[in-house]
Amino acid sequence: MSEVVKLSSKDIKSWLESETESIFVPVHAKAQRLLDEMRKTLDNLTEVSKMLLDNSAKEIEKRNMKTYKRARALNKLARLFADRIRQIQMPDKVSYDSFNKFVQETQKAFAVTDVDVRNWFQRISPFFILDRRRFLAIFERAKETLKELNSFLTREYVKTKTLEETFQLIDKLSDLEQQLVSLKEQRTKTENGRALIEREIAETQQKMLDLKSKGSISQLDQTGTEINALCSEVKHSLQYLQKPFIKLQSLATHSGGSGLTPEELSKLNQYLESPFEAFSTEDQGHPILKQILRKLDRSISEGKLKLKPEKIRKAEQAIDNIANKNSLMSLHQKCTDAITRRTQLSTSQEVAATQQDLTKLQEHIANLTRRRGIVETEESSVQRSFNDTFEKIRNHKSEIEKNVFSFMGKTIRIE
Numbered sequence: 001m002s003e004v005v006k007l008s009s010k011d012i013k014s015w016l017e018s019e020t021e022s023i024f025v026p027v028h029a030k031a032q033r034l035l036d037e038m039r040k041t042l043d044n045l046t047e048v049s050k051m052l053l054d055n056s057a058k059e060i061e062k063r064n065m066k067t068y069k070r071a072r073a074l075n076k077l078a079r080l081f082a083d084r085i086r087q088i089q090m091p092d093k094v095s096y097d098s099f100n101k102f103v104q105e106t107q108k109a110f111a112v113t114d115v116d117v118r119n120w121f122q123r124i125s126p127f128f129i130l131d132r133r134r135f136l137a138i139f140e141r142a143k144e145t146l147k148e149l150n151s152f153l154t155r156e157y158v159k160t161k162t163l164e165e166t167f168q169l170i171d172k173l174s175d176l177e178q179q180l181v182s183l184k185e186q187r188t189k190t191e192n193g194r195a196l197i198e199r200e201i202a203e204t205q206q207k208m209l210d211l212k213s214k215g216s217i218s219q220l221d222q223t224g225t226e227i228n229a230l231c232s233e234v235k236h237s238l239q240y241l242q243k244p245f246i247k248l249q250s251l252a253t254h255s256g257g258s259g260l261t262p263e264e265l266s267k268l269n270q271y272l273e274s275p276f277e278a279f280s281t282e283d284q285g286h287p288i289l290k291q292i293l294r295k296l297d298r299s300i301s302e303g304k305l306k307l308k309p310e311k312i313r314k315a316e317q318a319i320d321n322i323a324n325k326n327s328l329m330s331l332h333q334k335c336t337d338a339i340t341r342r343t344q345l346s347t348s349q350e351v352a353a354t355q356q357d358l359t360k361l362q363e364h365i366a367n368l369t370r371r372r373g374i375v376e377t378e379e380s381s382v383q384r385s386f387n388d389t390f391e392k393i394r395n396h397k398s399e400i401e402k403n404v405f406s407f408m409g410k411t412i413r414i415e
Contacts, residue, residue, distance in 0.1 A: 005412045041142045052078035166403040173396040183386040190379040220345040231276040240314040247305040280335035293323045
């Protein structure tokens with residue numbers, strides 16, 4: 001097993017050039033020499049095509065009926081030759097791919113020109129015989145030169161194709177590694193930007209907590225918590241009246257006979273939708289609730305409400321406790337006190353100023369959150385590009401290593 005040669009990606013190109021110089025340089029030099037020869041040959045073809053064009057144009061001007069039509073045909077043909085040769089693109093830089101492309105393009109142009117010569121030169125005969133011979137001689141030399149290029153391409157240059165592709169891969173690898181460095185810097189920048197925004201969000205949230213824990217705003221928050229607890233307590237106290245209230249509401253709305261006044265029906269609706277608000281806004285002794293309960297009790301006694309016996313028993317007990325024994329007096333006082341305290345606190349100048357500050361801080365957090373979302377999107381995009389580039393680098397290194405082994409039989413590892 002051959003020894004593994006470990007190379008950095010920066011050293012691989014110079015190492016490979018040194019190892020393959022005796023093989024690659026002569027082939028590359030020959031490719032360049034052949035292209036230079038072909039360039040001269042194409043220049044000669046262009047010149048001889050221009051000669052055909054000029055001589056045929058002079059004959060056209062003479063208006064000699066014997067040669068006029070043939071001169072026009074040759075003039076058109078010469079113009080086609082010149083245009084066709086001009087469209088052949090010489091490679092700016094010699095490589096197997098550019099050399100191969102050039103040979104294929106030239107072969108196509110020469111093949112069409114061959115057809116034109118066979119079809120038209122006989123029709124032009126016997127006129128312009130010297131001009132035609134001169135063109136054919138140069139054209140045949142051009143075809144021979146092209147044949148030499150194609151032979152070199154298929155027999156010699158193709159052997160170094162893998163090596164040349166490997167050099168191209170090395171150049172691409174260098175570009176990718178530069179991209180990776182740039183992407184790493186972008187990733188660090190976006191990570192730092194996101195961390196900065198998150199730190200500012202945390203600091204702003206702490207400011208909000210500090211504001212909420214001070215003075216009247218803290219008391220307002222505590223009152224809100226107390227009201228939430230009272231809401232649950234009111235709902236619990238009226239739980240056995242929920243179903244009877246719904247039946248009574250239906251009786252009052254559709255059938256009549258409930259005995260409820262419009263004010264009582266409105267309050268009943270409120271008790272069903274928001275028990276705490278309905279209860280806490282009652283006058284001292286919650287008189288409307290008691291009136292509703294008495295009419296509910298009467299409707300139950302008269303059999304106007306279809307309820308199960310157990311529900312009737314629990315409802316009658318709740319009615320008795322509230323309407324006759326005043327079981328909710330203490331709870332009602334707590335509710336009204338809490339509502340009054342909330343109203344006083346929420347209208348104080350201190351709370352108004354603090355809430356204004358809290359609103360500004362909340363808006364600032366919303367803005368920071370939007371900015372964080374933009375940065376996170378950018379961060380994800382950069383990370384995807386980083387991962388893709390890293391994978392391409394890994395694949396390029398692997399392909400270079402395989403190419404070197406297949407061409408030279410040497411095992412290398414690019415680090």
